[in-house]
Amino acid sequence: MAMTEQRVSYTLDSSLETIDRAEEKATHIATELGFPEEEVMQISMAVREGAVNAVLHGNAYAPDKKVTLAFEQTGSDLVITIRDQGKGMDLSKIPNPLAPENLMKTSGRGIFLMRSFMDVVEIRPSQTGTELKLIKHVRGPAGGKEASQ
Amino acid sequence: MSMKVSSRQVDGVTIVDCSGRITLGEGSVILRDTVRDLLSKGNKKIVLNLAEVNYIDSSGIGELVSAFTTTKNQGGELKLLNLTKKVNDLLQITKLYTVFDVKDDEAAAVKSFK
Helix, strand or coil: CEECCCEEEEEEECCHHHHHHHHHHHHHHHHHCCCCHHHHHHHHHHHHHHHHHHHHHHCCCCCCCEEEEEEEEECCEEEEEEECCCCCCCHHHCCCCCCCCCCCCCCCCHHHHHHHHCCEEEEEECCCCEEEEEEEECCCHHHHHHHHC | CCCEEEEEEECCEEEEEEEEEECCCHHHHHHHHHHHHHHHCCCCEEEEEEEEEEEECHHHHHHHHHHHHHHHHCCCEEEEECCCHHHHHHHHHCCCCCCCEEECCHHHHHHCCC
16 A cells, blocks of 8 residues: 555455455545545445446456555545556447436446446546546535635 | 345245345345245245345346346246335436336235235
């Protein structure tokens, strides 16, 4: 684990334990930052879904591939970055899970849930795989100026 | 807390009391195995009581869809009972709330089977 005043990062194995651990870290950090309970749940679920994508669809459980998870508070944002070392994904091929023909599919809702729960979701290729950036605006006491508005 | 299930019979309907988390891995597998086991034994009227399910992820949602579809394909019916707010909200935003037959009263759920 590497840690600075406002940034924490972890390098994790491609395992189911990583998914649970990522969720736990997100819950802890979001709580520490003063997010209300409802938003803590949203952040932790978005991070869980991001970690699932990295471990399963990105690294495909490969023992030699790592997932990096970073939490950073920048201004009034909580920025969470999840990187994998997989082949990357083609966003254009991800179907809309709300479309009638997809409603009864048993998978394909992860990115939709992330977008439902976070203010910004960015997915792009990185040097080694895929980089997912999740941003939640801090609206509580930790949000500095926003807190007094 | 991992997923736990226990089943009981009420007037020919199988109530599956679930507690914990339905998430990728153990939770989803337990739910899948439970429903398949019930169907294989001819129990085709199933109610999943989710009152004690405090967390569900996209894999868990997928497992609920799978359980619903598998039961229906075998001529049965699967209903959901006592959703927590979190699970209710997730089924709302994924537009699955109207797909599932959701009940909030066990007696009414049992009576609703044909």
